[in-house]
Amino acid sequence: EIKIGATLSATGPASFLGDPEAKTLEMLVEEVNAAGGINGEMLELVMYDDGGDPNKARTFATRLVEDDEVAAIIGGTTTGTTMSIIPVAEDAEIPFISLAGAVDIIDPVKAWVFKTPHTDRMACQKIFEDMQKRGVTKIGMISGTDGFGASMQAQCKGVVGDYGIEIVADETYDPKDADMTPQLTNIKNTAGIQAVLNPGFGQGPSIVTRNYKQLAVGLPLYQSHGVASKGFIDLAGVEAAEGVRLPAAALLVADILPDSDPQKAVVTAYRDGFEKKTGTPVSTFGGHAYDAFMILKGALEKAGGEPAAIRDAIEGTTGYVGTGGIVNMTAEDHLGLDLTAFKMLEIKNGDWTIVE
Amino acid sequence: MSELLQFLFSGVTVGAVYALVALGFTIIYNASDVVNFAQGEFVMLGGMATVFAHAAGLPLPLAALVAIVGTAAVGVALNRLAIEPARGAPVVSLIIITIGASIFIRGAAQLVFDKQIHTFPAFSGDDPIRILGATILPQSLWVIAGAVLVFVALWLFFTRTLLGRAVLATSNNRLAAQLVGINTNFVMTLSFALSAGIGALAGVLVTPITLTSYDVGLTLALKGFAAAMLGGMGNPKGALAGGLLLGLLEAMTAGYLSSQYKDAAAFVVILAVLFLMPQGLFGRKSTDRV
């Protein structure tokens, strides 16, 4: 029997992400065991809920390593929890696949640390690419002050220059805020703005989108991959969400993918399985966990239960087709995704469409 | 000009939300000197229960009613099962009980409901009302009206009715209250029912604006608490004024200074006010003599 560990933020401020991740892992382990395990060995999943608290995450990581003696760790829903797990994994030399966004997790590369979600820098790049295509040169930005929003804000500021775009208004909001009209009013009143970008996840972006419509700003609005779930459209309201663009993985648009798309089969199967099992709509975050698990599974099949061998096998992952894209890891790249993994989506009539 | 007006609208909307939560604090505080940190959970329950009752097929008004009554029942249960048995315990112990209760309710909500974010349609549509270049949503007017209404009702209750007086007497001196024939247990039950009901009402009114999920309670409780203290705990006037002021402060800071430090500015003002008026704006001074 092989033990794998997970510490996720199934409750707390990031439960929006952690909850589908946890459910996905449970579902997949069940499936694998039902199919006879890996190379005949059953999987045991030891999963803890760190509530989004980095200190707790570290304790649970220690527990997974020292007490449960797992072969590998999946988790770290947020960048904060991930960063506090890293020293534990590195010290104990246990492979660790993070589900958090920040590029810092794998840059610089750490021997035992991998991650599956696109980095926030990639999201920025994808968005700016699209803006560039539309001839946008001046934008306003409104970001959440949580880890996700703040980190993406910083990354976007870092790469925005590469696209000849200038951020002329830079506002923030607290993730639990009820109204963002003051910030949006300021953005609206800033001369020359051609588009607005809103890095953030949870309810903030929905409220931003509603307020955006309330104020009739009338410029293209970009959201981040943090809101890539069907729920966003419902919460923001179909009218308000009309025309909003965001970068996202293929998972969200499984139905409208062309049949030729290599990801189509994978994402459709995962989505159907997840929605059947949990009764809740699928989100990209669950997809990150799916990818992490599948990559780990591939490595276990190849390498057996030895941590060092698993690590090497993960690093050797090539051509893995997941919900996030096609993964090709190397010793220098512990993510293995490129910009093509992202699709630029636009909301039309309450549904996703793919922007060419 | 329209900018200022927009900030004002935003501030009043958010302020009314805070005021509703702060008003909820008032009653339990007046009956027992306890700041009920589970107040935010009542707001959450109001919103979430409405969402789920609505989804189960009840028309919205009925769903809201069910949610309010149900939450009031939770309030009564909280008093009966947790506050009443701890009678005579020091106030800090009671506060820890309410914190425990809020954790419990939150934990229960994530099981009974779910961990998703929800909303339901605004009562009178989403078309913003335009005034002098600024806009406000009709739902904001509902929230503001709700806050004012609850304020007036509470104010009348505490100043015009014998029962309201009895509530105040119960916290002022529970022993004496019993000696004059006040059923202090009933007063407590009533207070919790009312507080929870008002909290749930707040949840119903604000959900179309703020959205809701199992964990919205904590932030609301915190802001409501700050608002209530700014205005002076225990006084409905203070709750209303404190809530609106806090909302306006946040909006003005976000608009004119820095959105990053808008909460900071709010707290700086609270500190400044308390420095000058240690009982908040409308708080009563304790009149005990030596």
Next chain:
Amino acid sequence: MKLTPKTATLLVLAALVAITPFFFPSGYYYRVGALIFVNGLAVTGIVILTGYAGQVSLGHAGFAGIGGYACALAPVHLGLHPALAVVLGAVMSAALAWLVGRPILRLKGYYLGVASLGMGILISMVLNNERWLTRGPDGIDVPDLGLRGVLKDWGLNLSNGEFWYFFSGIVMILGAWAALNLHQSPTGRALRALHGSEIAARTVGVDVSRLKLQAFVISAVYASVSGSLLALQNKFITPDVAGFMHSIEMVTMAVLGGAGSVLGAIFGAGILTLLPQVLTVFAEYEQMVLGLVMMLVMIFLREGLLPSILRKLRGTGE
């Protein structure tokens, strides 16, 4: 010789720190133990402020944040040794407490609560927002204390977990020792007196505002050192240490265990640190059980776990 409460408490604590490791099945338990001690140190400060002097703070995590970030930043930016960074953090916390304490300690009860809450939130906001310095909500790395290496050179080879267990344990016992000294000392008595009646304390000559301020500063130092230890142990820190929840946690630990006594509060820290670890078996019921435990303890053991249990024991003993 009669065992005074002070020596009894210290003996119990020392025995706990020294003996429990013999029963540890794995290294993870050292980690949990170390966390208990770090929290125990922080709540000992709360005992002085709240238990003795009766002043409630809902913002003490702010000081833990200062202590923690001092360890992250001072070595990098000022070239200080991490151990000196702990001292620097404590000094900064004390200075801030001294500055802020003057105006806010005039407030009473919930008003003090909300003012200290504001202070804590301001600190955590700075840590969150000033990315250029703190790297924001995602946190920042903290250098190694280096003491483990020194001990190794002296022939004492401890694992990381063991080292932090014993090191935090010793610091906590030192903290408890000082708090116990204070309890029976003139200052401690004056603090407890002003808790009982400020007016009466004044008329016996207690400079009430000064004493409250002293208690506030001392407890800030406790919180700060606790934050430093946590940061050094984790080698990583996020603004969460300074967050409101952490402040509430400190007060809850103290009150749950018995805010009036050092041993009680540390006991509370132990319980509340252990609970989430134990409750993992309840999976999604964890939160509910945690809330339930808090309520039940306060309902049935209203003076706090330890004092109530001791009272019950004594009650049957007689």
Next chain:
Amino acid sequence: MLTVEGLRSRYGRIEVLHGIDLHVDSGEIVTVVGANGAGKTTLLRCLSGVQPVTGGSITFRGEALTPVPAYKRLKRGLAQSPEGRQIFTNLTVEENLRLGAFLFSDDRVEKDMEDAFQMFPILKEKRNLAAGGLSGGQQQMLAMARALMGRPSCLLLDEPSMGLAPIVVQQIFDVVKGLKALNVTVLLVEQNAFGALKIADRGYVMETGHITMSGTAAELIADPRIREAYLGI
């Protein structure tokens, strides 16, 4: 009217009433005297129901009183002016009095309030002031007046003369005496034993939780032991 048999009560583990027997007949004024800490206050607290009884019985107008919760005892006719006054400091004088008549909402409330103001004119002057601002003696008057607002048939007074000016002490004792005419029964705990015994019909002496002596007021005043131990003569 009021019969107490074998009453025991304790604070935590320490018993302070070790079996008290006493009775008060209808329309009587009965006084209890005793040193500091004898348990007089505890006795009255048991009678008004705010102190748990651990043994014995209390019968009031033929009914067992022990199971009746404190707040219902006023309805039965039992009012108390407690030790330490226990007024509602945050409410006004008038609100205090109004709450004294919490159980009633008829016209008599107004009249009773006027009577109270007549008895203690200073309270009328201060009717809109927070009661916490009153002087000690004024608070004592308020406590007494509030108890009377409850229209008791049996009044329990715990040191009603404490902190009052001599001229008011007289007045208070006159009022108590006057209650007799209204057929109100009074149980009076007093440190001013002399004044109390002068208006009382009977008296009890309490020492460390026991009744050690009882008799008519005249007997007690004449008793040399009492004169020495309590009257200081």
Next chain:
Amino acid sequence: MSLLDIKGLGITFGGLRAVNEVSFSVNPGEIVSVIGPNGAGKTTLFNMISGVYLPGAGQVVLNGEDVTGMRPDLLARRGMSRTFQNLQIFQSMTVLENAISGYHLQERGPVLADLLGLPSSRRRSKAAEEGARALLARVGLERAAEREAGNLSYGALKRLEIARALALNPKVLLLDEPAAGCNAVETEEIDHLIAEVAKSGVAILLVEHDMKMVMRISSHIVVLDHGEKIAEGDPATVSRDPAVIAAYLGTEAENADG
């Protein structure tokens, strides 16, 4: 010059002149009683003298120094000590600790020494404890020393307050109704105690409604009514003053002899 000089003290509360232009003085060894009807302003006067209230007018001169409106703790350092009409006990401390806290000014020292439990700190505590035990014996509370103060009966608490006030070793002692809640015999014991303290050279200012006590031990009596001083003099003079009898004494004077 007397030890304590009250010069034209006055204060108003929302239009009410609670105390108006009151002057008198107290010398070492003297017992000056302030009497008057309820609400006359006696406690308010005490509160102004002891720095609890800020006087609206007038001066308090202690030992030649103007101490008007000075903080109570600074007054304590200058030798002023008081008890309260509304008990101010440190409820959750033991009786002994309550008494020891009266020694605060003598026992206090650097916080650091207290935190580190230095011998100096322990020495200071020890000395205070010895004094406190002796004082408790003096007020008849030695047997209650280890009890939690909140559990004492009213009369016992009154005596505890006196002990605590005495612990300061004051030059001026303000006693607000020290005998309230005590019976005639207990009152007499307090009588003796006060007289003894006065004899040791302490200036005592006393508010008390027990006329027997006041007449017995006062060297001088000041009568207040509605905040004004309406009479003063030695006990005999005052007790015969018709204004005093009308406003305050009533016919109690005769009764007391019965």
